[in-house]
Amino acid sequence: MSVTVTAPAKVNLGLSVGPLRPDGYHEIATVFHALSLHDTITVDHASEPSVTMDMRVLGVVPQDADNIALSAVNALAVRTGHQPHASVHIVKRIPVAAGLAGGSADAAGVLVACNELWQTGLPLAELADIAAGLGSDVAFALQGGTMVGTGRGERLAPVLAAPSAPLHWVIAASGAGLSTPAVYRALDEMRDETGQHVEEPAVSMELMLALRAGDVRQIAAALTNDLQPAALRLRPALARTLQAGLDAGAVGAIVSGSGPSCAFLAADAEHSVDLAVELSSAGVCDTVLRATGPAHGVQVQSVQSL
Numbered sequence: 095m096s097v098t099v100t101a102p103a104k105v106n107l108g109l110s111v112g113p114l115r116p117d118g119y120h121e122i123a124t125v126f127h128a129l130s131l132h133d134t135i136t137v138d139h140a141s142e143p144s145v146t147m148d149m150r151v152l153g154v155v156p157q158d159a160d161n162i163a164l165s166a167v168n169a170l171a172v173r174t175g176h177q178p179h180a181s182v183h184i185v186k187r188i189p190v191a192a193g194l195a196g197g198s199a200d201a202a203g204v205l206v207a208c209n210e211l212w213q214t215g216l217p218l219a220e221l222a223d224i225a226a227g228l229g230s231d232v233a234f235a236l237q238g239g240t241m242v243g244t245g246r247g248e249r250l251a252p253v254l255a256a257p258s259a260p261l262h263w264v265i266a267a268s269g270a271g272l273s274t275p276a277v278y279r280a281l282d283e284m285r286d287e288t289g290q291h292v293e294e295p296a297v298s299m300e301l302m303l304a305l306r307a308g309d310v311r312q313i314a315a316a317l318t319n320d321l322q323p324a325a326l327r328l329r330p331a332l333a334r335t336l337q338a339g340l341d342a343g344a345v346g347a348i349v350s351g352s353g354p355s356c357a358f359l360a361a362d363a364e365h366s367v368d369l370a371v372e373l374s375s376a377g378v379c380d381t382v383l384r385a386t387g388p389a390h391g392v393q394v395q396s397v398q399s400l
């Protein structure tokens with residue numbers, strides 16, 4: 095038997111980062127938003143776990159035990175008592191180390207696909223519990239939509255009355271990724287330098303009201319990301335990318351998560367095509383992608399008995 099699923103990328107519409115905790119982590123309050131941009135993951139029975147990648151984007155992903163997809167195979171095996179008998183094949187369309195949570199998407203996809211392959215029948219809540227142990231964005235990738243994430247991002251609650259009309263995004267991605275821990279370290283350094291008192295993280299009321307109203311321009315005006323100044327410090331050229339998107343008519347522009355991808359909100363589908371063309375010719379990034387949101391979480395595409 096072989097099982098194929100899709101798993102979405104995300105942008106953070108709002109990302110508030112609390113103070114550095116003694117255990118080295120930060121509490122966050124974020125609004126996750128799943129994109130139609132996705133990886134496709136196929137799992138097959140195999141005598142031992144393995145992963146292969148079909149890279150449709152620039153970037154390097156380990157094809158050994160460091161691949162988070164294999165961590166997911168093993169985590170599900172441990173929880174269910176099943177042998178980790180699965181080979182994983184990933185068609186990688188989500189740029190790597192890009193702030194779009196591509197690795198998390200793959201892990202979430204593997205949990206759903208192996209649960210189906212092995213007929214282990216865990217409910218979504220239990221998969222979400224395993225997901226939380228794999229990474230802070232994995233539980234969201236399972237569920238998709240637009241959700242508030244707290245804790246390290248793994249405690250999820252739906253955003254009420256999210257817009258029914260899709261949002262149209264243009265993503266400017268870079269072939270050279272940014273390390274998420276390095277961006278958090280840069281944020282801590284910047285906060286130390288200014289001696290700024292750091293509040294507990296909170297989702298902005300302005301953003302929640304904008305999402306409730308479903309108004310693109312209001313949402314664009316309410317996009318926030320505490321990690322953006324830190325990503326800009328590590329990659330100053332991103333300022334030019336953000337400006338190029340705004341000059342090309344984007345209604346909103348933000349660094350996605352820990353970057354370096356920049357996410358631009360377009361007024362509608364037609365506008366997103368124009369925006370993508372202009373950004374491509376501006377020479378400020380390696381790849382330009384279009385996507386809509388909110389998208390579904392992990393979806394089973396096919397189950398084939400061989």
Ligand code: ATP
Nearest residue numbers: 155161162190191192193194195196197198200274
């Ligand atoms: P996040 O925002 O969740 O921190 P990201 O989107 O910035 O993540 P990823 O694409 O998830 O970044 O990659 C982060 C790191 O994880 C990369 O250095 C990559 O080599 C490694 N990695 C391991 N497995 C995978 C995978 N299946 N897909 C992508 N990256 C992976």
